[in-house]
Amino acid sequence: MFFYSPLEQFTIISLIPMHIGNFYFSFTNSSLFMCLSTGLFMCLCVLVTARGGSLVPTPWQSLIEMIYEFVVSLVSEQVGEKGKQYFPMLFTLFTFLLCSNLIGMIPYSFTTTSHFVVTFGLSVSVFIAVTIIGFQIHGLHFFSFLLPPGAPLILSPFLVVIELVSYVFRAISLGVRLFANMMAGHTLVKILSGFAWSMLSLSGVLKLAASIPFAVVFALMFLEVGVACLQAYVFTILTCIYLNDAIHLH
Amino acid sequence: MAEGAKLIGAGCATIALAGAGAGIGIVFGSFISSVARNPSLTKTLFGYAILGFALTEAIALFALMMAFLILFVF
Amino acid sequence: MAEGAKLIGAGCATIALAGAGAGIGIVFGSFISSVARNPSLTKTLFGYAILGFALTEAIALFALMMAFLILFVF
Amino acid sequence: MAEGAKLIGAGCATIALAGAGAGIGIVFGSFISSVARNPSLTKTLFGYAILGFALTEAIALFALMMAFLILFVF
Numbered sequence: 001m002f003f004y005s006p007l008e009q010f011t012i013i014s015l016i017p018m019h020i021g022n023f024y025f026s027f028t029n030s031s032l033f034m035c036l037s038t039g040l041f042m043c044l045c046v047l048v049t050a051r052g053g054s055l056v057p058t059p060w061q062s063l064i065e066m067i068y069e070f071v072v073s074l075v076s077e078q079v080g081e082k083g084k085q086y087f088p089m090l091f092t093l094f095t096f097l098l099c100s101n102l103i104g105m106i107p108y109s110f111t112t113t114s115h116f117v118v119t120f121g122l123s124v125s126v127f128i129a130v131t132i133i134g135f136q137i138h139g140l141h142f143f144s145f146l147l148p149p150g151a152p153l154i155l156s157p158f159l160v161v162i163e164l165v166s167y168v169f170r171a172i173s174l175g176v177r178l179f180a181n182m183m184a185g186h187t188l189v190k191i192l193s194g195f196a197w198s199m200l201s202l203s204g205v206l207k208l209a210a211s212i213p214f215a216v217v218f219a220l221m222f223l224e225v226g227v228a229c230l231q232a233y234v235f236t237i238l239t240c241i242y243l244n245d246a247i248h249l250h
Numbered sequence: 251m252a253e254g255a256k257l258i259g260a261g262c263a264t265i266a267l268a269g270a271g272a273g274i275g276i277v278f279g280s281f282i283s284s285v286a287r288n289p290s291l292t293k294t295l296f297g298y299a300i301l302g303f304a305l306t307e308a309i310a311l312f313a314l315m316m317a318f319l320i321l322f323v324f
Numbered sequence: 325m326a327e328g329a330k331l332i333g334a335g336c337a338t339i340a341l342a343g344a345g346a347g348i349g350i351v352f353g354s355f356i357s358s359v360a361r362n363p364s365l366t367k368t369l370f371g372y373a374i375l376g377f378a379l380t381e382a383i384a385l386f387a388l389m390m391a392f393l394i395l396f397v398f
Numbered sequence: 399m400a401e402g403a404k405l406i407g408a409g410c411a412t413i414a415l416a417g418a419g420a421g422i423g424i425v426f427g428s429f430i431s432s433v434a435r436n437p438s439l440t441k442t443l444f445g446y447a448i449l450g451f452a453l454t455e456a457i458a459l460f461a462l463m464m465a466f467l468i469l470f471v472f
Contacts, residue, residue: 005323007396148449166456173382173455180385183392188315195318216311223308234378241448250445255328259335263391269342269416273349280353284360291363295356298370302352305377309345309384316338316391320331324395329402333409343416347423354427358434365437369430372444376426379451383419383458390412390465394405398469 006190010114010183030118033110037099067095071236078240082247093122094236101182101228105221113231114182116175123175126239134246142249149250174238181231185224192217252324260321266313270306277302330398337391344384351376404472411465418458425450 014026048061057065071091075083083090097113104111112118134142146163147156192213199210281299285292355373359366429447433440 006319162453162456165459166452169455169459170452173386173459176386176389177378177382180389181381184312184385184388188311191315191319192311219304220308220311223304230374230378234375237375251325252327252331255331259331259333262332262335263338265339266341266345269420270345270349272342273345273347276346276349276353277356280357284357287357288360288363291360294366295360298352298356298359302349302356305352305381306345306348309341309348309381312384312388313338313341316334316388320335320395324331325399326401326405329405333405333407336406336409337412339413340415340419343421344419344423346416347419347421350420350423350427351430354431358431361431362434362437365434368440369434372426372430372433376423376430379426380419380422383415383422383455386458386462387412387415390408390415390462394409394469398405 006187006194009110009186009190012115029110030112030115033103034100034112037103037112038096040103041095041099067098074233074237075240078237079244079247083240083243086243090236090239093126093239094232097178097232097235098229101232102225104182104186105225105228111182111186113178114186116179119179120172120175122235123178124171126174126242127171130239130242130246133243137247138249142246145245145249170238170242174235178231178235181227185220185227189217189220189224192220256320256324260317263313263317263320266316267310270310270313273306273309274303277306326398330395334391334395337387337394340387340390341384344380344387347380347383348377351380400472404469408465408469411461411468414461414464415458418454418461421454421457422451425454 012028012030014024014028015032016027018025018027044060045064048058048064053061068091071094072087075087075090079086100112103109104114134145138145146160146167148159148163151159196210196213196217199213200207202209277299281295281302284295288295351373355369355376358369362369425447429443432443436443
């Protein structure tokens, strides 16, 4: 019944095949959409603040200011004063995820964050950065992070193992959370719209039955846009929480 | 054999709807007790109850999607 | 035989969505009752409810990813 | 036969994530209602909520590790 498998939308197509030695460096649709999302947001920011931005903000300028204020309040609330120096990284992280998720919502486009390698790369680099910051600030005292305060010492060997496992699992869960949300959401929309399409081929009155899956897909699109923004927010707020753990320990 | 396994697999996948059902019950249960406690907020509370219902329904849809995937795509 | 077992395995893996559905119901249920109890905090409470929802959703999707792994990788 | 049983075993092991999902829902549910009840303690309560989340997530991780063990080691 399905001409294509629902996962067909995630295939990577190399647009400009390039091989250096036996390494695969071709410019794929994934990298195209990554450049597209970062390029679009950069152009938007540059255009909006062309002449230092007008005092009475134009709609686009207030949009950029809103996103900026949102991330500033997020960082200062989660990480406090010491988090200010990490704000540029967190802002680019949030806007990159937001733009690539939202661009992925356009039919026949490609969501870069629906591939595990992209989100896993992001989350492991964040994890390594946070661990380095932790050791840089606290030195060996950072290991005390593995023992939550006030825990009875008899439990400590058991608790340290669990804390270590859940600390390392943060790198994986941060990546899988974003990847799984994006991929499962888009697959769900594809399958249900496949239903609506194949129901259309029913005879006569049954064609009206196609409106039910279509209505569900219509509602799901709102949910998907919400999930796209939400997952960018969750990825950033969790990075802030892990950063806060590294800077202020418990 | 795969024909039979397809049916069993789809059957098992549908069990996940039990949790979503319980979740929606909990959301509307607390919505009703909250409206009783603070009737002036019925409007916004109803909005949040519908939001909670929609997000729990999304989980049920994921499970149903998996069941249909097993049933029709394979 | 492995063809059939793949479907049954993926079907069983999807059952884990039940817990996440209930979890999201509990999060929004307590959010609604907290907003009724203390409406001034709606803003921050909504932020935490969304954070709780996203973290519970993640567990559901870990299970779904496991189901996809069983279904498409083997 | 063992090839098929491996998949079914991993599928069944993933069911444990249901409890972890419900557990995280309970943690954040009680966190939200506690913040509504006593907003001055939000900072420390948030720390404990994240600690509770991390420990519950660890259990989900143990279940996933078991599933991967069944899937890839045998």
